[in-house]
Amino acid sequence: MSFTVAIDGPAAAGKGTIARAIAERFGFHHLDTGLLYRVVGSKLLEAGPLSDIEARAPVIAGRIVEADLSDKRLRDEEVSAVASVVAAIPAVRGALIRFQRRFAAREGGVVLDGRDIGTVVCPDAEVKLYVTAREDIRAERRFEETRNHPAAPGRQVVLEAIRARDSLDSGRSAAPLRRAKDAVLLDTS
Ligand code: DC
Numbered sequence: 001m002s003f004t005v006a007i008d009g010p011a012a013a014g015k016g017t018i019a020r021a022i023a024e025r026f027g028f029h030h031l032d033t034g035l036l037y038r039v040v041g042s043k044l045l046e047a048g049p050l051s052d053i054e055a056r057a058p059v060i061a062g063r064i065v066e067a068d069l070s071d072k073r074l075r076d077e078e079v080s081a082v083a084s085v086v087a088a089i090p091a092v093r094g095a096l097i098r099f100q101r102r103f104a105a106r107e108g109g110v111v112l113d114g115r116d117i118g119t120v121v122c123p124d125a126e127v128k129l130y131v132t133a134r135e136d137i138r139a140e141r142r143f144e145e146t147r148n149h150p151a152a153p154g155r156q157v158v159l160e161a162i163r164a165r166d167s168l169d170s171g172r173s174a175a176p177l178r179r180a181k182d183a184v185l186l187d188t189s
Contacts, residue, residue, distance in 0.1 A: 019032070028110055029110045030111045033096070035069045064095075100114075133188045140155070
């Protein structure tokens, strides 16, 4: 039997925390789908100067394997920035949908969190949540997470980065961030 929980929402809304708690409670497999876009961004950066992204990113996306998702550098800010650029390329999304649907077909229950899970990747999910929070609160959470790092950005920089990513994620034409009509809204502000 398969059972799918789809969780969407903007950055730092609490999707990952909720997804991990559900996975733990019910023994479900969990996929943080943002990591897939981050792997594409990170491999592009590793390969040198960012050129010809439209052609190279879909090839990288088509070759991702699960082991790529545990790379520690995927959370770096420069990877975040490139991830939101590659996420707007339809051929990248197409390649990653295949990965995500294979994952979702696993036996025993799955939780996927991202931006388009309830709308595009798993429109028939048994449970859909749309998790959001006020922009200033999400920025404050990100700021608190990184403030002890040596090169931590200031509050205003973190807020601007959240705004820029929200605008790319919601404004792109390929699978923009939207609440599915049948998703339960959770405001974690
Ligand atoms: O959730 P995150 O910050 O790790 O996501 C990284 C980028 O990938 C972000 O710009 C949103 C994008 N993304 C997406 O377009 N669709 C998803 N299902 C998950 C993430």
